[in-house]
Amino acid sequence: MTDRDSPQPDVRDESIEIxxxxxxxxxxxxxxxxxxxxxxLSLVSFTLLGxxxxxxxxxxxxxxxxxxxxxxxxxxxxxALEKAGLVERRLDxxxxxxxxxxxxxxxxxxxxxxxxxxxxxxxxxxxxWDGPDLARFAEYLRRYNEAGVTxx
Amino acid sequence: MTDRDSPQPDVRDESIEIxxxxxxxxxxxxxxxxxxxxxxLSLVSFTLLGxxxxxxxxxxxxxxxxxxxxxxxxxxxxxALEKAGLVERRLDxxxxxxxxxxxxxxxxxxxxxxxxxxxxxxxxxxxxWDGPDLARFAEYLRRYNEAGVTxx
DNA sequence: ACTCTGATGTTGTACTCTACAACCATTCGC
DNA sequence: GCGAATGGTTGTAGAGTACAACATCAGAGT
Numbered sequence: 001m002t003d004r005d006s007p008q009p010d011v012r013d014e015s016i017e018i019x020x021x022x023x024x025x026x027x028x029x030x031x032x033x034x035x036x037x038x039x040x041l042s043l044v045s046f047t048l049l050g051x052x053x054x055x056x057x058x059x060x061x062x063x064x065x066x067x068x069x070x071x072x073x074x075x076x077x078x079x080a081l082e083k084a085g086l087v088e089r090r091l092d093x094x095x096x097x098x099x100x101x102x103x104x105x106x107x108x109x110x111x112x113x114x115x116x117x118x119x120x121x122x123x124x125x126x127x128x129w130d131g132p133d134l135a136r137f138a139e140y141l142r143r144y145n146e147a148g149v150t151x152x
Numbered sequence: 153m154t155d156r157d158s159p160q161p162d163v164r165d166e167s168i169e170i171x172x173x174x175x176x177x178x179x180x181x182x183x184x185x186x187x188x189x190x191x192x193l194s195l196v197s198f199t200l201l202g203x204x205x206x207x208x209x210x211x212x213x214x215x216x217x218x219x220x221x222x223x224x225x226x227x228x229x230x231x232a233l234e235k236a237g238l239v240e241r242r243l244d245x246x247x248x249x250x251x252x253x254x255x256x257x258x259x260x261x262x263x264x265x266x267x268x269x270x271x272x273x274x275x276x277x278x279x280x281w282d283g284p285d286l287a288r289f290a291e292y293l294r295r296y297n298e299a300g301v302t303x304x
Numbered sequence: 305a306c307t308c309t310g311a312t313g314t315t316g317t318a319c320t321c322t323a324c325a326a327c328c329a330t331t332c333g334c
Numbered sequence: 335g336c337g338a339a340t341g342g343t344t345g346t347a348g349a350g351t352a353c354a355a356c357a358t359c360a361g362a363g364t
Contacts, residue, residue: 011283012283015283015287015290016278016290018293019274019278019286019289019293020270020271020274023178025297026179028182028196028199028219029220030175031179042349043179044349044350047177059312060312061312067180068181069350069352071312072313072314072316072352072353073350073352075313076314076350076351079314095312096359096360097311097358098313099312118172119168119169119172122168122171122172125299126171126296131167134168135167137167137289138168140288140289140292141171141174141178142174143281144178144277144289145177183351196321211342212342213342221322222322223342224322224323224325224342224343225323226342227342227343228344231343247330247331247340247341248329248330248331249330249331250342
């Protein structure tokens, strides 16, 4: 209720409390929501495909590092994606340990479709927002996650 | 690249794209992060306890409805919390179907401690932010999630 | 050249979270 | 009272994940 060591700590704390609660609520719901929207592609698979698209192919280890997942998890996820025909594994001729991962045409296709569906959902959800608010929200999120990556 | 039907659609879309990406990234990481921070209390368990604290006790069905989880999931989660001594189930004397859930003293205790730890983590993560930015970010998140609950 | 070490992946195992369906117990409407 | 609805639990199954053990291969040191 009262100031302590810095100006308006209670106001800060209240904001932090809200941020914490809302981020938590969002995280709790995200997977289920994503699963309902696209049964074909889990949230994780989607982001993996996205990374492959961005990077134009990469190694399993890169994915593991980038997403802080165990290599066994990546191995199985990629295995599933491969079985689904969305990803191709090619032995690197220069180093026979590594499997270079590439999107297949079908993978690119599915990625595009799911991305479009997601974009529509987000657009709808944010339809009432004006441009400046969107821009600020985007910037805040980026800033928030950037810190997170560093801190872990 | 060019305007289409509304002013600056490309700027809006860019913001939306960022919001989508950052929210997704956050959701992907959240569980693991939360798990690492407090092995004692999963994200879900934490929010369940929190709801119990807020509501001062409620039924399993209420939790299921509020968090869009299956009643069987709630049943097992609550079972675990009960076994851990954090929650008490009492038969409602007025209706022997319902089990009214209450935090135990120990449950309240753990909740307070985990909440404190989370608060510290969030404070650290947001240490560089100034008050107005925090307030705006909090407001944006609230607004975003509010829309989500309605849409579902 | 040979060996040891490290990097890359895969597989076995186990645990958590979750949903769906079948079920039991209880209450409520008529 | 009886059938329908409500509240919960249990059986079963599947996704996602981690950790540990393992197999392969590359590279460095000697």
